[in-house]
Amino acid sequence: MTNQTEEPKRFGLESQVARNPHPDFKKVEASRPPFESDIVWHYNQTVDPNWVPGSGANNKDWAQHKKIELDPFGETRKPVDNYKMLISAITPRPIGFVSTVGVNGTRNLAPFSYFTLVNHDPPIFVVGFSGGKGNPKDTCKNILETGELTINIISEWFVEAANFCCTNSPYGTDEWMLSGLTPLPSTKVKPAHVAESAFSVEGRLIHSHEWTSKADPSRPTGTLCIIEGVNFHVREDVINDDLNIVDIAKLKPVSRLGGITYARTVDGYEMPRPDYDKDVEEKPEVKNLL
Template sequence: MSAPNSKTAERPGLEAQIQRNPHPDFRKVERERPPFESDISWKYTQIPKTDWKIGDGANDTEWKKHKKIQIDPYGDSRKPVDNYKTLISAVTPRPIGFVSTVNRKGERNLAPFSYFSVVNHDPPLFTIGFSGGLDNPKDSAKNVIETGELTINIISEWFIEAANFCSTNSPFGVDEWKLSGLTPAESTIVKPPHVAESAFSIEAKLVTHHEWKSKLDPNKSTGTLVIVEGVNFHVREDVINDDLNIIDIAKLKPVSRLGGITYGRSITGYESLRPDYEKDVVNVNKI
């Protein structure tokens, strides 16, 4: 592992300002909480209001008791870090893109990113947002743009601790695979390995990227967006159906990103049919 250097303190992003940990002594707080419930399994419940009808609106009136306030994201007293904290605690839960890359020298990098989503299926397209511009990019962003290749791995409960440790602010060139103890599995089309522990991994190639400039200081680069195409999938045989098109969430046990240092579990869900306009609106109104 490389020794920390002065560049470590200059890493892109807002980490120095964010102060993610809200607890004076996190380990003490954690020890006082109930233990992780490993025996909980996925279950379905009814939707909150099973007798909901067209035009009924919200299923609870609590919202009427509170007014909405406006926030100008570029207000004089508002800092970019305030917008960051607001957005990551409001736009939840978010999927986590666990990104594996290699640099031009073949050195590996592994890191989780919560500015991540699937945006198309034909072709399979994904977006990943990295803090920092091209003048001082995240290791993963630098590797993706320079080599055009990566893998994206879905994080599940059985390796959340290892995945979380890959978010450490290590110097460029440090191998997070060794720090985490996770297992690199050889990919078929791209050079970066995928995570063997992950039940679903995507080999991907860069389509395009875009650098974002600050609205407060147009000379400052604040982030880099990459759009990548999935070119090969790896899925654990026991989590997918026989038709190879639906993954069982009860077996996948995906971990989501919430605000601050909080992660979420997916243990309960409910189903709701998509309405058919002709059947559910037109025909109903004819009665």
Template structure:
């Protein structure tokens, strides 16, 4: 497949026009340098002494009304919904997926329609634009071979990972373009990314094709449900019990709307309430009377 054929295969994505800047390099050069000195830290939660039943932290939300948007309303296009959703459902983790075609061609590409949905067994989902009859290269490889690796993207190789989003022909090896290092996997054929601090070997469990609501004959996407069958983690990023990763060392990158990525450099903690303990408090009892 040549790049010229791309609009025919992925009409939605070619209508999106993610880059809002006529001259991106000019805009980026006017911004401050990347703050490498900024590292993970904890702060207090926004309102440390929040009281049960008190709702939002302030009343500023009352200054604005909510408007209803029908995703299938007249004049509403799939591109509109796409832009709304990727800028609203944020931040999204990025699944950096390595696959091998049935003909032996390697592929490496990032996807932010990705998440963890279960731990026993470890289950992940990846969503792809395009149906089974017209899939993205990664999706086609997964459907054909039922194997892949999923790699978490960290700050130290985000540029290389982003380059793998290029709309290259199916016979192009993105590993070579990115300069990233392949490591052999144990239970699947696709290699995992050496630079990634956490990688998952996965096998396809099931897939589902989505059809357009406006034209039910047109497939618009494919969902792949994947079981994680092996993990690879950098030794300095995980604790001695091999169960918790250090966020300060992982430095994960997430996806926002448009062409925007996000860092994870600050957080706050708050324990979950225990109902049996909370219900003993008069202020909680009064709210439920």
């Protein structure tokens, strides 16, 4: 349920970022080609299959441009400048679609691209939030207060619904209802996981850390939550018989780029990890590079 008396919060940089770069997004979108639903996952060769050790980049285009140095804490550098640059450079980013329940029982569902996997034994994930613990985002508030959540991977077949969950709604708004997505009961934590998601993680908070501004250390700017995965849910048709590899062609994961841009994962290439004994020690032409 929505608390009609509470205004939507604007966290930190969000009040400074123009989320929609287009005056009329639907008009711009209509001018673009339709979504290519017939594209299926496939493998390509690497960019240069003939690359040899010691030869560096596979083309020299990089040499036509110089690098410029940017001090993130320079006098004329604004935090919003760093934000825009980082989310457009650190790409693609996986999206953690997080389900939580508040201490009062209200449900929340929201996507976050300050998210990744950092360990496997135990399974450890991190989720970053704008704003400090004293004024947390709804998802962060629920995690800090209850210690529980589910993390769901977003796939192409429900990306519009997931995106609608990032609206700046008042605390208590039920994004499950706004998106039309389906909650499934979890086993070890209270928050539901997303039925439409092909891979979901039940998680518990094991540590949190608050970040403060370099310019004003008294001003909190963000919160990091470290999460232990305590249970997995995976759709039966996307995982192999050994239950240890998810088929990316069926998962169709969506990632985050800069601005309001999302990315598909439709092709890739394989590169075996070099073996030092075989690929260096046993090859004089490579060993001589050292």
